Amino acid sequence: xxxxxxxPAGFALRAEWPLAISLLTVGAFxxxxxxxxxxxxxxxxxxxxxxxxVVVILLSAFxxxxxxxxxxxxxxxxxxxLILTLAVTGIEVMMISASMATGKGxxxxxxxxxxxxxxxxxxxxxxxxxxxxxxRYREQAYNLQGAGVYLAMIASLAVLGLILxxxxxxxxxxxxxxxxxxxxxxxxVGLYATFLFAQTARHREYFLDLxxxxxxxxxxxxxxLVVRSVPFHAAxxxxxxxxxxxxxxxxxxxxxxxxxxxxxxxxxxGFIIAVLVLSPEGFSGLRAAIQNKLQRSVNLLLGxxxxxxxxxxxxxxxxxxxxxxxxxxGLNPADSTxxxxxxxxxxxxxxxxxxxxxxxxxxxxxxLAYLIMIFDGQ
Numbered sequence: 001x002x003x004x005x006x007x008p009a010g011f012a013l014r015a016e017w018p019l020a021i022s023l024l025t026v027g028a029f030x031x032x033x034x035x036x037x038x039x040x041x042x043x044x045x046x047x048x049x050x051x052x053x054v055v056v057i058l059l060s061a062f063x064x065x066x067x068x069x070x071x072x073x074x075x076x077x078x079x080x081x082l083i084l085t086l087a088v089t090g091i092e093v094m095m096i097s098a099s100m101a102t103g104k105g106x107x108x109x110x111x112x113x114x115x116x117x118x119x120x121x122x123x124x125x126x127x128x129x130x131x132x133x134x135x136r137y138r139e140q141a142y143n144l145q146g147a148g149v150y151l152a153m154i155a156s157l158a159v160l161g162l163i164l165x166x167x168x169x170x171x172x173x174x175x176x177x178x179x180x181x182x183x184x185x186x187x188x189v190g191l192y193a194t195f196l197f198a199q200t201a202r203h204r205e206y207f208l209d210l211x212x213x214x215x216x217x218x219x220x221x222x223x224x225l226v227v228r229s230v231p232f233h234a235a236x237x238x239x240x241x242x243x244x245x246x247x248x249x250x251x252x253x254x255x256x257x258x259x260x261x262x263x264x265x266x267x268x269x270g271f272i273i274a275v276l277v278l279s280p281e282g283f284s285g286l287r288a289a290i291q292n293k294l295q296r297s298v299n300l301l302l303g304x305x306x307x308x309x310x311x312x313x314x315x316x317x318x319x320x321x322x323x324x325x326x327x328x329x330g331l332n333p334a335d336s337t338x339x340x341x342x343x344x345x346x347x348x349x350x351x352x353x354x355x356x357x358x359x360x361x362x363x364x365x366x367x368l369a370y371l372i373m374i375f376d377g378q
Contacts, residue, residue: 174330
């Protein structure tokens, strides 16, 4: 557990300048939102609004993760990493919810966002982490049992949520009936709750670094963070989350317009949301791998995929039921093939206690294939 660092109150206020920018942006949209959004059909104005909101949301997301990391240090592993993961997943669920509530949101947005998270993390971020770590340390070790638990959960929920709807006949198209959706949502929540119990209590040792004797290694301090009290970081995390929810709904308007009116690929909306919410956690995962803390990287990256699928599925079904909107989850054949290949390669990658540069290269090739399919393969 990290000790509390005492610095002047002015230092703490200066460090929270992103909150001031976020609040000013919320104020601008509150007073002049109709005038600002009325010019969205203009391409240059659309780009400016999009970049403005993306920058502010990213600043807020990084600040949220910073405070979540401080809470993580105060509470220790693996609870700390769990806080980080839930914070990032909460951001994604809120952004998807805001986009679905715009009135013209794509019925495939939740599917595209979940699939993007799986492909970006399991191929892009995992591949880059393994590659950078291997280039610096040749081979890196992690806790095999923890990675196995993550992948078993991810594979089960991904297939049930993103592939099974293509083969059900209760409804037309790649959708689930109300009863099927409720049952899948309950199974997702129940399975994720079981995982949380195992991670934080029953099998906590599966998610900790092990020393050569096979025992949990001593936790290292994380540098570069000013750690204060738990109430301080919890309060600021909440203060950043509220404006982020509001701005996410505003961002959904230029994204939706760009996809519909400018001929962008429909999957691009989900990809943008995934990139935004994964940026801070992805950065933390890459940094951990470079610092030879591969277990923390595995916890962050695989944990984010599991939490995304486990919590987004019941959330979007609830939103769809309340709003009366259809939710399409089933992937097309090309994406289903990429998902199946990604899951198979991930099981092979994490079947040995040590990783190397080859595994990283394979995952990055799959990520490149995913990007090609977004822009030139549908």
